[in-house]
Amino acid sequence: xxxxxxxxxxxxxxxxxxxxxxxxxxxxxxxxxxxxxxxxxxxxxxxxxxxxxxxxxxxxxxxxxxxxxxxxxxxxxxxxxxxxxxxxxxxxxxxxxxxxxxxxxxxxxxxxxxxxxxxxxxxxxxxxxxxxxxxxxxxxxxxxxxxxxxxxxxxxxxxxxxxxx
Numbered sequence: 001x002x003x004x005x006x007x008x009x010x011x012x013x014x015x016x017x018x019x020x021x022x023x024x025x026x027x028x029x030x031x032x033x034x035x036x037x038x039x040x041x042x043x044x045x046x047x048x049x050x051x052x053x054x055x056x057x058x059x060x061x062x063x064x065x066x067x068x069x070x071x072x073x074x075x076x077x078x079x080x081x082x083x084x085x086x087x088x089x090x091x092x093x094x095x096x097x098x099x100x101x102x103x104x105x106x107x108x109x110x111x112x113x114x115x116x117x118x119x120x121x122x123x124x125x126x127x128x129x130x131x132x133x134x135x136x137x138x139x140x141x142x143x144x145x146x147x148x149x150x151x152x153x154x155x156x157x158x159x160x161x162x163x164x165x
Contacts, residue, residue, distance in 0.1 A: 002139055004041045005050045007057060012036040014064040016106075018072040018113040021079045026093040032147040034067075036060055036122060040130075042138040051135055059129045063122060067106055074117070075107040082107070115153030119145040123155045131159070 017031040038060055042050045073082060073089065081092040089105045091098040110117040123143040130138055138159055146152035 002041045003044055003050050004039060005053065005056075007038045007053060007060065009035075010057065012038070012057065012060050012064060014068040016067050016070050016072050018074075020074075020112050020114050021077055021093070024079070026079070026096060029098070034064075034118070035146040035152075036064060037144040037146065037152070038126060039140075039142040039144075040138055041140045041142075042135075045137055051130070051138060055133070056126070059126055060122075063125050070106045071100055071104055072113045072118070073105050073107045074110050074113045076109055076111045078111065115145045115147050115151070116155065117153070119143045119153045120155040123157050127157050127159060 013033065013035045015031060015033050017029060019027050019029050021027075038056060040051050040056065044050060073091065074080065075082060079093060083090050084102065084107070086102075088102055089098075089100045089107070091100070108118075108121055110121055122145060123141055126143060127141050130141065140156055140158055142154060142156040144152045144154040
């Protein structure tokens with residue numbers, strides 16, 4: 001038997017700039033006020049909860065804070081050339097060239113900064129934090145990253161070690 005908890009709102013957000021690649025195109029540099037939604041399912045603990053809401057909020061808020069007011073760079077993109085030196089990132093796509101201070105860029109190990117890939121990256125971070133705790137009852141972590149109202153990407157991860165599965 002599995003129960004589901006959902007965390008939505010209450011500071012689970014960040015603002016960031018990005019551009020995504022689509023085929024041989026690079027969309028214009030732009031930003032979003034992203035909103036993060038987290039769903040966690042599993043069996044109930046002896047305290048009759050799946051997981052401590054406060055703990056999950058802290059985890060997600062900390063991740064959001066890492067990204068807030070930054071440029072999100074897709075470090076594994078095959079179509080971008082991104083080079084970091086001591087002071088800046090230089091990012092090239094065809095004839096377009098961007099130079100950004102290191103402190104303004106968060107390089108993510110993703111191939112594109114789509115909502116789907118951001119949700120996948122977030123899910124991995126949340127799963128890692130949950131596994132580091134004492135939450136063996138958790139079965140599934142699902143994260144949605146909304147880049148505009150009604151427009152979101154989602155990713156789910158099944159935790160290998162769970163007491164209820």
